[in-house]
Each structure stands twice: as C-alpha cells, then as structure tokens.
Amino acid sequence: MSSNNSIEKTLSSELSISISIVKEVIQLFNEGATVPFIARYRKELTGGMSDEALRDFHSRWHYLIELEKRRDAISGLLSDLPNVPKDVFKALSLANTKSELEDIYAPYKKTRKTKADAAIELGLWEFALGLWSEGSKQAQSLYAKVSPAFKQPVSFPAAMEGARDIILERLSQNTGLIKQAKLWLFKEGELVSGVIRGKKELGEKYQDYFEYTESLKKIPPHRLLALFRGKKEAILKLNIISGQKEAPYLLHNSSLMMPVGFPESKERSPSKEKINWLNQAWQEKILPKIETDILAELKEKAEESAIQVFQSNLKDLLMAAPAGAKRTLALDPGFRNGVKWAAVDENGRYLESGVVYPHPPQNRSQDAKEQLARAIKRLNIDWVVIGNGTASRETEVLAKQLIKEANLSCQCVIVSEAGASVYSASKEAIQEFPELDVTIRGAVSIARRFQDPLAELVKIDPQAIGVGQYQNDVKANRLSQALGDVVEDCVNAVGVDVNLASVSLLTYVSGLTERLAQNLIEMREQLGGFTSRAQIKKVKGIGDKAFEQCAGFLRIRGGKEPLDASSVHPESYSIVQEMAAKLRLEVANLIGNQGALSQLKLVTQSNDALAYTYQDILSELAKPGRDPRPEFHYAQFDDSVSEVADLQEGMRLEGVVTNVAAFGAFVDIGVHQDGLVHISQLADRFVKDPRDEVRVGEVIKVEVLEVDVKRKRIALKRV
Template sequence: MAAFLNTMLMALAKEYSISEITVKNIIDLFEEGATVPFVARYRKEVTGAMLDEQLRSFHTRWQYLVELEKRRVAIIELLKELPDIPQSIFASINQAKSKTELEDIYAPFKKTRKSKADLATDLGLLPFSIALWQDGEAQSQKHFLALKTGFSEPVSYDAALAGAADIIIERLAQNIITLQQAKLCLQQEGILVSRVLRGKKEAAEKFQDYFDYQEPVRKCPPHRLLALFRGKKEGLLKLSIELEGGLPYALHNAIYVTPLGFPEVKERTPSREKLVWLEKAWHEKILAKLETDLLSELKDFAEFSAIEVFQANLKDLLMAAPAGAKRTLALDPGFRNGVKWAAVDEYGQLLDNGVIYPHPPQNKSMEAEAILAKTIQRLKIDWLVIGNGTASRETETFAKQMIKQHQLNCRCVIVSEAGASVYSASPVAIEEFPDLDVTIRGAVSIARRFQDPLAELVKIDPQAIGVGQYQHDVKTNRLSDALAAVVEDCVNAVGVDLNLASVSLLTYVSGLTQRLAQNIVALREELGGFSNRKQLKKVKGIGDKAFEQCAGFLRIRGGDEPLDASAVHPESYGLVKEMAHSVKQNISHLIGNPAALAMLKSAALANAENNFTIQDILQELAKPGRDPRPEFKYASFDEAISSIQDLQEGMTLEGVVTNVAAFGAFVDLGVHQDGLIHISQLADRFVKDPRDEVRVGEVVKVKVMEVDVKRKRIGLKRLK
C-alpha cells in the first residue's frame, strides 16, 4: 500500500504540476470530509490557489486511481488461485495505467464457459501446440508421436492439429501486447463505417446522412459519434470498424505474435506459418473483440464530451445575470387556455395571480388589459416578463401596447421558461403552493427565475433544463453526478442568503445535506431569522465539521456581525480584527473604505504565510458579499418578426443564446424555433470551440443566412 501511495502522489503531482506534499495535503483534506468548494475557497494556502474546476478534476482523478488500485489487488488475488499464470501477466497487471487495460489483461482468465481451445488443453494438447508453434508443421508428425502418450484420451493426428491450432489462435488473441498494438493501429488507422440496416431506410430517414458513411476513427467528433450510436441503439444503423489491408503490418514484428504462456519467439520476423495463424486469430477473434472495445470507448468518449458541453452550458445558465430584487409580474402565455400570470415581490413571495384571455378564441383583450394594468399599478411592478413558449410574441405585443396605453412605469421582456413546467409539477412546488394550479406555479417560477436564475433553477433536476447535447444518450448516473457538481460549484461561488434561501438552494451549500437544510429552515422560522452565523451551531445535526464547511458560504445581511454578510470565513474573524487593530480602525470602518483598505493592504501582505487568505479578505472588505455574476442584459426582439414565416435571408436581428453544442450555438429569435449559428459562422476565423465565442444567455446580433420553413431550420451568422 505504501508503494501505491508513493506512486499515486508522484502521478498526481506530475499530472497537475504541483508538489507531492501539496498532493498529499489536498488528499488529506478530502479524506477528512472537506468539499471541493470549501477547499477551493478557504484552503488556498494548501492548494496553491487551484480553481474549483481543477480541484474537481483532481478529486475525480484521485478516486479513479484508488479504485484502479483496489481492482488491481483484487485481480492479483484471483489470479493467485489459478495454476500456471505466467509472471509476465502479474508484471503487466502491476504496470496497467487504466481500468480498461487492467480488464483486458484479466479477461482471458475469467471465462464462464469452455472454448474449443480449453477443451483441447484439457485433452493435453498444450505441449503439442507449443511444439507446433516453435517448429511448424514440418516437424508436427514427430512431435505428435512423441507427445501423444501425454494426451488424456486417444486423439487422431488431424484432430490434434486442429486442437493445437485452436489453442494457438486463442492464445494469440489473448496476448496483451498483441491486443495493445492492434488496438493502437485501429485507433490511428481504423475507419468507422455506418450502414443502414436492410429494410430500415424509411424508418431511419432522420439518419439518412449515415446510410453509407465512413470516417477515420481518430477524426470523428463527439456529436457525430452520439448520432451514430443513437441510430445503432434504435436498430437502424450498423456500425463497424474496418482496417484497410486487414491485419496490421505492425503485428508482423515477432514481439507481438507470441501466444500467451508460450516460450518467447526468437526470430526477428515470424515465419509464414505463424503469420497464417495470426491472420486467423485476427479475423476470428482479435478484430471482433477490439471493435467491440473500441466502439465502447468511442461511446464513452462521446458521452464524456457531451457531459462537458452540458456542464459548461449549465454553468453559464446558472451564473447568468440576475435582474435582482425587482417586483415582477410573469406571464406564462397560451392561446386557448389563456395567459397565466403571477406577481411576486422583491423576495420572490407570491403577491397575486390569475388568468387572462387576450388571444383567440376568447379575444378578451380589453378585459385582460384592465386586469393587468390595475395589478401593475396596485403592486408597483417593475418588470413584466413573458415566457418564451407558445404565444409569447403575441403576448409581448399585447403587453407593450398595454404599457404604452396606460403609461405604466414598467418594462417588458421575453425570458426563457425552460424548466418552469418541471418545477410546477414537482414535490417542491406542491409543498410550497399546495392550493395553486400547476400552470400558476409555472408563472411564479418564470418570475423568480428572472429575479435570480440560480436560486430558482436549483429546485429542479438539472437534466430537465434542456441545455445539453444528446443528453438522453448519456448514462443517467454519470450525467446526474456531473451536473450536481456544477450546481454545487455555482451555488457556493455566489453564496447564499441564510435568511432567504430555500431548502433546495441550501442543499447545495458546502457541507449541507437536504436534512440539514430542512433543519436550518425550521430553526430560521422558529427564530424569526438568523442574526449571526454562530446560531448555525444550534441547528440539529450541524457540528463543528459541518459548520466549518458551510459557514463561509452563508450570508446574513444586517445581522450582529458585519463580516457575516461577506465571504470571510468565521475562522478568519480573529485575523481580520488583528488587521483592523494594526491600522487602528474598527472592522465596520474598513468595509467599503478604499483609503483604509489601501493602508491595510500594505501592512497585511507583509505576512506571506497566509497571503491568499489575506488577499481574499481584502477583496471582501472592499465589496462584501460581491456577486461574481455579470450585469443583467436582455435582448430586444424585432416586433415585426413573430414566426419563422416572417424571416427572410439577409435580415439582421438580436437574439439570446439558448444552447451551445460542439458544432455551433442555438439562438432564440422570438419565433418559437431556435436558429443555429454553425461553428463556421461564429467568427471570421477558425473556431475550435464555440464556447470560446458565445455562452448560454448571451445576447448576440445575427444575420439570417438560410430559412427552411418546412424543416423548421434557421441558419444564422454571428455579427460583431
């Protein structure tokens, strides 16, 4: 175990370009129960100020190496129970760098049923097969006569030859060096081929681009791989990997063609007989196995890339600019069933709600206008926000005319309603608004999301937000864990108002569980609000460790302790007081005081031992509880454009980025069908990653390049 720890420390230190001591200290923190957000924010002296993304990657990699070692030990123990395992196998196992490599080495020894080669071995044909491999068929009669007395039962010469060939072919296919070299050839030179299955052309119309398709394995991008695998999963496409010329020439080298457990081949170039056996092993066993393995790895690679895209988009969405504490009235538009509306105060508390019918078939626009205008005036609404679903543009036209007609001091904007319907039918929404209709709950969610996207979106499963790429083709557990990590990082980066946060939001705070979040809310209601962070220790279940992990991310505004409104951790309060004393100032006089902080900075940073902590403290004193999210902006849709039929090539419009994929970005233009800016149209230069140019929620100016009404496709070019 000590050897493994040293190897792991060295590997992680090299991979992340940090010292082995730093690696060990980080691992110690994780083993003590520290979370990634806590370590990233409050243990910078330990990590050298590694970012949360780096620490998240480090944590995942560390766990992988631990699991790899556990599996390595387990396999070695299993092999020790089997007879005649070559020492070279144990050496290969100890050198394996991945789980896949480890399982490839172990695979030949975990059979569930006997093969023809196993039956031949049971007959005692192994020595004959070794002799046949070494000396060829020219000496086979002589070896057969010399060895047949060792066979467990009488076997004819022809049957012995066939059995020995079965052993040779199977063991060639089990040689890990042969497999690794052949796999490398397939990865570098293999062609991924897709063909439509017989009789499936009509059903597979959406995959028509892949009916007779081929592309080098090493060049196929993740989004195309996922499309191909979806076609395969639906029983419409057949995928295979082919190699021009068949057997890789590299395998002609003798080192690659020694059967597993056989004496090493001495000649530099294998004989023709050996190559024939290798050809048979290639076509009968090796290629099929490697094709299965490589397709599985390609799918994992594509899924991993898809998850990365989803994570990046989700982070952009969660970290989108909040409109802030504004009184908001949200409209969830519709035609036949009316427009549902809900008004909330600055803190997202429901003030009033209802349904209006300004559109066909009811056409009660005058009545709807009177209701909304009166409500906006009565409740002093700042913003009128409209969900971007069905009838959104018609509702926007109605709303703007109403605001102008009644001279209301209120602005109007269309916003994304993705996830609102999921929230409205969720247990969280039912518990919060048991007496409200599900559609009204959706309107409440739209209003709150406008005020604070992060606080509202944490209430629903991240997978339901819909900013992924082929997300339904990705393993659910893997995607769920990855997205939960993104939400956790975002929540803790922004911080949480302890006296306003929902249970859903508190659950993502470092060190807290859903039960602890519920207990916090229960005590908050009992106390009438927290007045200082120390009161967290009165919450049932929060001990010293949980307090350490969560306290710095929870804010209390207007409480007993000014620092409780900042990201300064309570463990550093003593340090802040010392710093304030050194410049003869009260802490309250330091907060937001540039002159005092400048004087403090020159004195405090002389201590290099906790330099990172001091810098963070100074930043917090300058702007306590600062929000890392950008300033709020919104798009202005062209009022003359309300459907895809209104679009014409050459138009210049403004829109909002709703999703970013590997091949480009989707943009909401207010026509109920997102347009696509292909990666080649994002900039007047080569773009490797669309996220280098645009992010979800960003307002962009675009030119309409193509409109296909029948296929509902809109091609766009981004304008600077």
C-alpha cells in the same frame, strides 16, 4: 502504504503539482472537506487550485484508488490459479488503466467454455506448443510423440484443429499485441455506418449517415453520439475498417507475437508460418475484439465530451445575470387555456395570480389588458416577464400595448421558461404552493427565475433544463454527478442569503445535506430569521465540521456582525479585527474603505504564509457581498417577426443564446424555434470551440442565412 505512495506520485506527475500539495489535498478530502470549501478557504494548502482543478484531482484520485483495488483483487485471484506465468504478474503491475487490467485477466476469467478450453482438456496443450515452435512440417512426428498422452483418442486432423484453436485464442489474449493493434487501428481505421435493411423510412433523421465513412482519429464527439444513437435505435450498423485484411506489419515482431503461456521465442523475426497464424487470429479474434473495444472507448470519450458541454452550458445558465430585487409579474402564455399570470415581491414571495384570455378562441384582449393593468398598478410591479413558449410573441404585443395605453412605468421582456413546467409539478412546488394550480406555479417560477436564475433553477433537475447535447445518450449517474458538481460550485461561488434561501438552494451549500437544510429553515422560522452566523451552530445536526464547511457561504444581511454578510469565513474574523486595530478603526468602518484597504495591502504583502487568505479578505472588504455574476441585459426582439414564416434571408436580428454545442450555437430570435449559428459562422476566423465565442444566456446579433419553413430550420450568422 506503497499503493498510496504510487497514487500520490502519479497525481503529482499527471497534474504537475508537488507531492506536498497532493498529500494536503488528499488529507482535506479524507477529513470531509468539500471542493468549494477547499478552493475558497484552503488556498495556502493547495497553491490556489481552482474548483475545476480540484474536481479533476478528486475524480482522478478515486479512479486510481479503484484501479489499485482491482489490481490487488486480480493479483489475488491469479495467485490462486496454477501455472500463471510470471510475466502476467509483471504486466499486471505495469497496467495503467482498468481496461488493461481486465485484458490481462480475461484469459483466466472463464465465463464460458471455448474450443481452446476443450482442446486443452483433451490434452492437446503440448501438441500446440510444439506446433508453434517447430512448425507444421513436424506436425506428424509431433502428433506421434504426444498423442499417447491425450486424455482420449484424437485423430490427427482433429488434433491439428484443436491446436489451432489454442494458438489463435492465446495469441488474441496477448495484452501487448492487443495494445499495439488498438493503437494502429485507431490511427489507420475508419468508422463506417450504413442503414439497416428496411429501416430507411423509419430512420429518415439519420439519412446523413446511411452511407458514411470518417477517420476514427478525426470524427468529432457529437457525430459519434449521433451514430451511436442510430445504432441503439437499430437504424444504423457501425463497423471499423482498416483497408487491409491481414495483421499490420507493425505486429510482425517475435516479442509481440507470443501466445499467452507459451515459452518465449528466441527468433529474431517470426517465420512465415507464425505470421500466417497471426493473420488467422487477426481476422477471427483480434480484429473483432479491438473493434468492440475501440467503439466502447470512443463512445465513452464522446459521452464525456457531451457531459462537459452540458456542464459548461449549465454553468453559464446558472451564473446568468439576475435582474435582482424587482417586483415582478410573470405571464405564462397560451391560446385556448389562456395566459396565466403570477406576481412576486422583491424577495420572490408570492403575491397574487390569475388567468386572462386575450388570444383565440376567446379573444378577450381588452378585458385581459384591463385586469393586468390593475394588478400592475396595485402591486407596484417593476417588470412584466413573459415565458418564451407558445403565444409568447402575441402576449408580448399585448403587454407592450397595455403598458403604453395605461401609461405604466414597468418594463417588458421575454425570458426562457425551460424547466418551469418541471418545477410546477414537482414535490417542492407542491409543498411550497399546495393551494395553487400547477400552471400558476409555473408562472411563479418564471418570475423568480427572472429575479435570480440560480436560486430558482436549483429546484429543477439539471437534465430537465435542456442545455445539453445528447444528454439522453450518456450514463445517467455520471451525468447527474457531473451536473450536481456544477450546481454546487455555482451556488457556493455566489453565496446564499440564509434568511431567504429555499431548501433546494441550501442543500447545495458546502457541508449541508437536505436534512440539515430543512433543520436550518425550521430554526430560521423559530427565530424569525438569523441575526448572526454563530446561531447556525445551534441548528440540529450542524456540528463544528459542518459549520466550518458551510459558514463562509451563508450570508446574513443586516445582522449583528457586519462580516456575516460577506464571504469572509468566521475563522478569519480575528484577522480582520487585527487589520482594523492597526488602523484604529472599527471593522464596520473598514468595509468598503478604499483608503484604509490600500494601506493594509502594503502591510500584508510581506506575509507569505497567509498570502491567499489576506488577498481574498481585502478583495471582499473592498466590495463586500459582491455578486460574481454579470450585469442584467436582455434581448430586444424585432416586433415584425414572430413566426418562422416571417423571416427573410439577410434580416439582422437580436437574440439570446440558448444552447452551445460542439458544432455551433442555438439562438432564440423570438419565433418559437431556435436558429443555428454553425461554428463556421460564429466569427470571421477559424473557431475551434464555440464556447470561445459565445455562452448560454448571452445576447448577440445575427443575420438570417437560410430558412426552411417546412422543416423549421433556421441558419444564422453572427454579426
């Protein structure tokens, strides 16, 4: 119980929320509520915490639980050992991180026998204590006094060496000393990288880091990850330097300079001899240890930053503007193997497909235009969308020509095809289109992604979409969890049409698992479509709790109950009915009725107990089923530019942001190679975070600053 109280107080203090809210949120999580459900439908209990805040709460809560479990485990292990000083247990109770706990436990967790262990086994402990407290001037007399108690004969020089081993090891195990040393080194230290002998040619891409030095406290996360990747690939060696060989003056403190297990010193300041011991321990043990620890901490922080970048970019991509219910023909361009095409209807259902060969070596452009024009007319296509891979600009020229020549009313646009090839070979794609060629499945995915990016991209492993920064250098399980959280939040923020959604999309709905999603689809097929949310309760495996969690995020268009098409939760239908009754209206006549809703707004302002719920209901009734994503907009690429060689300095072009990193943004300007707008070129003022200026999927105008055709590097400036 005391452990729980401690966790609650810590969360309240760190997150600046009341203890009562902390208790409510923990109870909701313990009852199995999801973050999207709590964020949307339990605002009164959380004080209106956002999904991001709840994710942070959940993560920190679990960390603190694990911290307490480990603290208890270590305490139990130490209790079973003889002669563990009381101050060790005190330090254990005050530790705030797992790494601090492990540092405290390290002296007692023996994985291998050290020189100090061997010296203690010989009986040199008392000699080491005396040498530390009385100094080396008394060494001979101390030796004569305690040597009879040695387990076996040990010469004076050997005894001195053994005592030294004990003192240095126990100094290096003092957690207070280590903590202060880390703080000092992080503040004053520099990270130095150099190329490993014989690896210059192999590691040419790391040439900027062959002789590189930067302050530890200033080095940015993306640069750290590049350095750690070079180290992992055995191209670079990394070291931390401090500018001095001896222990910093900061550590010359008698209360800090205490070997673990030694009696507390009564000296006001340490002797020169003890400082000498410290300097030896610093060089041989403390500095190597804290260097390793700091590098590990820097890597962890850099990985966390990379994950945050990936999460932000993925969210922007998933929440990109949908083109909507448009009949679409997608072209997956290529040269030798032709241009694959596939058409889908307004709801993304597959219609037809084929392959044309307008480009070299076949050069059957006229035949291709005729085939595609017939399909566009026959299927009443609204949009022709082209994947932005190989031959995309050549295919765009062809599409524009045929639209003009055949006098078609459809429009043409190039879109990102990232991840389409991954989907086309996936288990879900095979189940969905077992009769289609893998390349045609890719074209279908491109068409659907244009209509609704979120609904299509959830079928693809987020790591395969390619909007991250060093995603291959971070822990796979942590990245997977973080990206899964983003997808879940996005899916539930938009809501899902239960009669159109795929298994992949439904699996991310609050309260649903893959099995429940499959059961829901099976019942949907049996019913010929759901007509009310109440029917969802009859799906196998969906009990009261699962229904509570998922119902508000599942939409039913044109059903018996008009509120089923909204984000109003069924548990609040009675509130809406009371609202309608007050105005003597039917619920259906209340939806979208601005005049009636204005009257209700005045009535409900006085009810503080359900203030959040009332506000959300009124907002939803004003614009039922409103999609939180922006309006659809696309870039117009310059027809005179299709390859890197076509670019000239000073050109002004329109492009689409494809990725945002800590150092800038990558932009597709239609030349098969993204250009980089460095953070310094994003605005005419200082920019701390590129995401403050641009987001993935945003259409921006840029100026070409520099072009390196050989290395395919394009430097851009936002205008």
